[in-house]
Amino acid sequence: MDPHRPRCGLRAGGTVLNTADLRPSRPRRLRLGRGNLRPLDRLRSIKAKLGVLVIASVFVSTLLIILGLRAEVRFRYMLVFTSLACLAVTLVLAHGMTSPLREMTAAAQAMARGDYSRRVRATSRDEVGRLAGAFNHMAADLEAVDRHRRELVANVSHELRTPISALHAVLENLVDGVQKPDPDTLGLALTQTARLGRLVSQLLDLSRLDSGAVPLQAREFAVRPFLVALTQETGALGGDVRFEVDVQPAELTARADPERLHQVVTNLVANACRHSPFGGTVSLHARRDDGIGSLRLEVLDEGPGIPSAERGRVFERFTRGGGSSSTDGGTGLGLAIARWAVDLHGGDISVAESSHGCRIRVLLPGDPT
Numbered sequence: 001m002d003p004h005r006p007r008c009g010l011r012a013g014g015t016v017l018n019t020a021d022l023r024p025s026r027p028r029r030l031r032l033g034r035g036n037l038r039p040l041d042r043l044r045s046i047k048a049k050l051g052v053l054v055i056a057s058v059f060v061s062t063l064l065i066i067l068g069l070r071a072e073v074r075f076r077y078m079l080v081f082t083s084l085a086c087l088a089v090t091l092v093l094a095h096g097m098t099s100p101l102r103e104m105t106a107a108a109q110a111m112a113r114g115d116y117s118r119r120v121r122a123t124s125r126d127e128v129g130r131l132a133g134a135f136n137h138m139a140a141d142l143e144a145v146d147r148h149r150r151e152l153v154a155n156v157s158h159e160l161r162t163p164i165s166a167l168h169a170v171l172e173n174l175v176d177g178v179q180k181p182d183p184d185t186l187g188l189a190l191t192q193t194a195r196l197g198r199l200v201s202q203l204l205d206l207s208r209l210d211s212g213a214v215p216l217q218a219r220e221f222a223v224r225p226f227l228v229a230l231t232q233e234t235g236a237l238g239g240d241v242r243f244e245v246d247v248q249p250a251e252l253t254a255r256a257d258p259e260r261l262h263q264v265v266t267n268l269v270a271n272a273c274r275h276s277p278f279g280g281t282v283s284l285h286a287r288r289d290d291g292i293g294s295l296r297l298e299v300l301d302e303g304p305g306i307p308s309a310e311r312g313r314v315f316e317r318f319t320r321g322g323g324s325s326s327t328d329g330g331t332g333l334g335l336a337i338a339r340w341a342v343d344l345h346g347g348d349i350s351v352a353e354s355s356h357g358c359r360i361r362v363l364l365p366g367d368p369t
Contacts, residue, residue: 223295268334
């Protein structure tokens with residue numbers, strides 16, 4: 001066990017984040033009681049409800065006037081009783097009509113205090129009911145955003161702590177004279193610096209993903225030189241892993257944004273290297289596809305693979321498939337960023353079946369929009 005790893009929470013910016021805070025809270029609905037009686041919920045229009053309210057008041061007042069005349073009640077008493085009865089009917093019906101608005105007010109005040117778990121009872125079919133449904137949807141989105149923010153702070157703080165601690169230890173040993181600035185020591189510092197750089201790059205990509213304002217600059221390029229250059233650039237990530245590039249036909253070309261495609265394949269290769277065994281092989285296959293895309297890219301490793309139950313979740317943020325631990329240098333953002341870049345091209349990315357290891361398949365259309 002990592003002695004520097006906190007047992008009860010993660011520390012970020014001097015604040016301890018309890019891991020229980022990262023669990024999605026169950027939405028709380030307001031209690032239903034006599035005060036939440038809504039007899040007009042089945043009506044689909046607020047105008048119809050107001051019409052029923054007027055009719056009910058007129059009916060009650062007429063009925064009381066008739067009964068008062070039969071009982072020979074004095075007019076001033078009859079006027080008072082009729083007014084009180086109409087007021088009671090109006091209060092009962094109007095209370096149910098405005099109940100969602102009061103619940104939304106209470107929920108909005110709770111959100112201002114940071115509680116995004118409140119929901120509104122959206123049983124009415126009129127305009128107020130539709131507003132309550134939209135409010136609940138907004139509250140769920142805000143709760144998800146708040147949860148992702150907490151997860152981001154916790155994950156980034158955890159990932160930053162390890163390389164910073166390693167760099168601090170190396171530099172402290174160099175300053176104290178415990179170690180000499182030999183190639184091995186400087187190589188360790190360089191490795192941790194590269195890890196920090198990858199994390200910062202992923203965070204920048206994540207901000208672009210959230211902004212959604214990344215134009216594509218598609219052009220025609222040769223696939224094989226592109227993949228060979230990429231493996232040479234990312235060879236340091238693989239350590240003792242070797243690369244195998246297979247492009248058929250050899251002169252295969254693709255039309256895509258090279259920078260975004262570089263982003264996709266780099267993340268896939270880094271993920272494959274991280275999960276491959278010592279001396280393993282990471283294979284990159286490129287073919288012309290006659291189905292939904294004109295280019296099919298596959299990255300195959302020799303690692304433990306991804307269980308079938310997790311294949312639909314590995315492209316979500318902060319999800320680490322294949323039994324990856326939190327100390328493997330991954331943030332759970334690489335595959336999410338890869339899916340974002342593929343979606344920009346109008347393509348598809350998925351975990352394909354493989355007899356061994358993990359095979360990630362990317363399909364790109366011929367003319368991305």
